[in-house]
Amino acid sequence: MSNSTEIPFATTLLVRDTCLCLHAQRAARALARLFDDALRPAGLTNGQFSLMMSLNRPEPPPMGPVAKLLAMDQTTLTAALKPLQRRGWVEVFPNPRDKRGRLLRLTPEGMRVLTAALPIWESTHAALEKALPEGNAERLRQDLQALA
Amino acid sequence: MSNSTEIPFATTLLVRDTCLCLHAQRAARALARLFDDALRPAGLTNGQFSLMMSLNRPEPPPMGPVAKLLAMDQTTLTAALKPLQRRGWVEVFPNPRDKRGRLLRLTPEGMRVLTAALPIWESTHAALEKALPEGNAERLRQDLQALA
DNA sequence: CTATTTTCTATTGATATCAATATATATAGT
DNA sequence: ACTATATATATTGATATCAATAGAAAATAG
Numbered sequence: 001m002s003n004s005t006e007i008p009f010a011t012t013l014l015v016r017d018t019c020l021c022l023h024a025q026r027a028a029r030a031l032a033r034l035f036d037d038a039l040r041p042a043g044l045t046n047g048q049f050s051l052m053m054s055l056n057r058p059e060p061p062p063m064g065p066v067a068k069l070l071a072m073d074q075t076t077l078t079a080a081l082k083p084l085q086r087r088g089w090v091e092v093f094p095n096p097r098d099k100r101g102r103l104l105r106l107t108p109e110g111m112r113v114l115t116a117a118l119p120i121w122e123s124t125h126a127a128l129e130k131a132l133p134e135g136n137a138e139r140l141r142q143d144l145q146a147l148a
Numbered sequence: 149m150s151n152s153t154e155i156p157f158a159t160t161l162l163v164r165d166t167c168l169c170l171h172a173q174r175a176a177r178a179l180a181r182l183f184d185d186a187l188r189p190a191g192l193t194n195g196q197f198s199l200m201m202s203l204n205r206p207e208p209p210p211m212g213p214v215a216k217l218l219a220m221d222q223t224t225l226t227a228a229l230k231p232l233q234r235r236g237w238v239e240v241f242p243n244p245r246d247k248r249g250r251l252l253r254l255t256p257e258g259m260r261v262l263t264a265a266l267p268i269w270e271s272t273h274a275a276l277e278k279a280l281p282e283g284n285a286e287r288l289r290q291d292l293q294a295l296a
Numbered sequence: 297c298t299a300t301t302t303t304c305t306a307t308t309g310a311t312a313t314c315a316a317t318a319t320a321t322a323t324a325g326t
Numbered sequence: 327a328c329t330a331t332a333t334a335t336a337t338t339g340a341t342a343t344c345a346a347t348a349g350a351a352a353a354t355a356g
Contacts, residue, residue, distance in 0.1 A: 314342100323330100
């Protein structure tokens with residue numbers, strides 16, 4: 001070996017600049033911080049907000065479909081529900097039509113928390129979209145959807 | 149109150165379909181799983197691969213700039229380095245020019261692991277790009293970069 | 297109708313993520 | 327030089343993430 005560097009620096013730069021996974025992780029972290037900061041006064045993180053919002057349905061959904069909707073592992077959902085149950089914002093109860101499963105539902109207090117958080121999401125999201133060039137937000141949503 | 153649902157279901161659908169943060173988290177999770185699965189035989193996660201690749205430089209970088217490059221909190225970087233140090237793949241040593249700081253460097257063994265992982269990244273990324281419509285990957289990179 | 301397979305969820309263990317906080321050193325102001 | 331401020335990193339505690347695994351019930355095969 002003539003050199004201790006077995007991977008050219010140019011390759012490192014290529015990976016850094018082209019890796020879609022890295023780009024997605026970076027953007028996800030940055031947006032998470034943005035919304036976490038904004039939602040903090042409401043007592044929610046971005047993930048908790050998305051999860052609780054997805055439970056605002058006519059009928060209480062089972063866990064599997066909710067995990068799929070959020071593109072998260074089912075065990076992640078089980079874990080993510082714990083602090084929300086502990087705070088009395090979400091109820092997990094047996095599915096009478098499938099004894100293996102559980103259904104998820106916002107409590108009245110959870111609905112109040114979510115209702116208080118909604119205007120924060122709206123203003124934060126509006127500001128974010130405004131900061132992007134016209135049309136980029138919609139295009140980005142479609143491109144991201146193709147990955148999940 | 150005429151109804152226990154204080155947020156219209158249509159609003160839930162709107163948030164679900166338009167939230168850029170949620171879209172980013174979903175895509176990030178999906179891509180993380182894709183690359184984690186592919187890189188598993190190499191003993192690396194997607195994040196560890198990105199971190200180690202970012203250390204392949206002519207000069208060992210300090211922690212701050214590496215955290216910024218990856219758009220992660222500095223405390224996250226400190227934590228993420230732990231398993232890599234434990235495995236002897238990354239060295240953290242004092243910065244002789246700033247006694248507050250530390251510099252990061254791949255070990256020879258770390259370089260071997262990274263070198264073995266590189267072709268996996270290349271084939272996985274090539275397959276991913278191929279699965280996207282022509283031009284979407286580059287556009288997506290640019291759009292994501294604007295967020296981080 | 298029984299046996300096998302599949303589906304739904306929980307638990308454990310490892311790592312990732314960040315806020316709050318603390319410490320040490322460097323830098324700037326006077 | 328002295329003091330105040332800023333910077334670089336570490337630690338703690340809470341939550342998020344997933345693999346591996348396990349248990350129970352439903353669906354399917356025979």
